[in-house]
Amino acid sequence: MQILDGKIASQSVKEQLAAEVHQLLAAGNRAPHLAAILVGSNGASETYVASKVKNCAEIGFESTLIRLNADVSEEELLNTIRQLNEDPKIDGILVQLPLPKHISEPKVIETISAEKDVDGFHPVSVGRLVQGLETFIPATPYGIMLMLEHYKIPTKGKHAVVIGRSNIVGRPMSVLLSSNHPYGNCTVTICHSHTPDLAAVCRQGDIIVAALGKPEFVTADMVKEGAIIIDVGITRVEDATAKKGFRIKGDVAFDQVSPKASYITPVPGGVGLMTIAGLMKNTLVAYKRTLQ
Ligand SMILES: Nc1nc(=O)c2c([nH]1)NC[C@@H]1CN(c3ccc(C(=O)N[C@@H](CCC(=O)O)C(=O)O)cc3)C=[N+]21
Numbered sequence: 440m441q442i443l444d445g446k447i448a449s450q451s452v453k454e455q456l457a458a459e460v461h462q463l464l465a466a467g468n469r470a471p472h473l474a475a476i477l478v479g480s481n482g483a484s485e486t487y488v489a490s491k492v493k494n495c496a497e498i499g500f501e502s503t504l505i506r507l508n509a510d511v512s513e514e515e516l517l518n519t520i521r522q523l524n525e526d527p528k529i530d531g532i533l534v535q536l537p538l539p540k541h542i543s544e545p546k547v548i549e550t551i552s553a554e555k556d557v558d559g560f561h562p563v564s565v566g567r568l569v570q571g572l573e574t575f576i577p578a579t580p581y582g583i584m585l586m587l588e589h590y591k592i593p594t595k596g597k598h599a600v601v602i603g604r605s606n607i608v609g610r611p612m613s614v615l616l617s618s619n620h621p622y623g624n625c626t627v628t629i630c631h632s633h634t635p636d637l638a639a640v641c642r643q644g645d646i647i648v649a650a651l652g653k654p655e656f657v658t659a660d661m662v663k664e665g666a667i668i669i670d671v672g673i674t675r676v677e678d679a680t681a682k683k684g685f686r687i688k689g690d691v692a693f694d695q696v697s698p699k700a701s702y703i704t705p706v707p708g709g710v711g712l713m714t715i716a717g718l719m720k721n722t723l724v725a726y727k728r729t730l731q
Pocket residue numbers: 486487490533534535536537558578579673687706707708709710711712714715718
């Protein structure tokens with residue numbers, strides 16, 4: 440069993456990005472610039488946005504964090520996005536999800552200019568992804584592909600079982616794994632809450648992507664010997680012995696599943712770090728398009 444280390448793989452992606460930014464700046468260009476909007480705040484979203492801002496700084500991107508109150512009106516948020524759409528200094532726009540209930544997420548996502556949609560959530564980006572056109576790939580599925588690429592894990596002809604059909608992970612992941620590219624060409628099954636005998640389906644998976652958001656859902660009895668296990672879960676569970684009073688648990692029961700796996704991503708230290716690498720790569724692409 441080999442652990443797929445998100446620290447190592449994301450570091451390698453970030454070094455490539457930093458080198459490219461260095462060259463662009465040396466040639467007299469401005470730096471790429473990501474704008475992140477955080478509406479309200481809970482501990483987790485605060486942490487993720489802070490990490491995105493920190494990663495920008497590490498690789499030489501500029502970033503702007505816009506904080507709006509949880510009770511901000513939908514119209515005010517949409518206007519903030521419209522201003523960023525028009526701002527030539529901003530290359531990528533990200534609105535941290537989830538949003539407060541009184542704000543429509545689809546409306547917010549559609550208001551972001553498709554050229555700046557570095558999250559890859561806009562219907563234009565999703566449509567292009569499904570058609571196999573060049574696009575912004577949603578950061579988490581993109582990060583998983585970068586992880587497979589970093590560790591050179593062959594996927595062609597394998598059966599991938601994706602648990603979860605969300606717009607941000609499960610569905611785009613299934614599209615990528617089934618598409619015709621170096622780390623695709625899988626046969627893909629998507630499972631969700633209405634899948635009968637989900638365990639039996641999982642046991643057929645040469646690759647399992649667990650993205651349903653239920654801690655330790657995937658147990659050893661659901662896993663084929665030698666399977667590749669990708670754990671997307673990041674649930675905070677209370678733990679009085681932990682420094683911050685909680686621990687982050689994945690969707691996979693790591694201790695029992697890892698002995699059966701050929702490769703497995705840990706939580707934390709796996710897919711989450713790659714998500715940020717994917718976002719940074721998208722931002723650089725958006726930026727480079729403005730140079731042309
Ligand atoms: N518009 C939007 N875009 C997103 O990309 C987006 C979002 N909304 N909403 C929330 C999810 C979650 N997400 C993560 C980012 C980094 C880690 C990450 O760095 N995790 C580390 C640290 C974990 C920790 O300390 O919490 C790890 O897994 O090792 C995890 C999760 C981005 N998301």
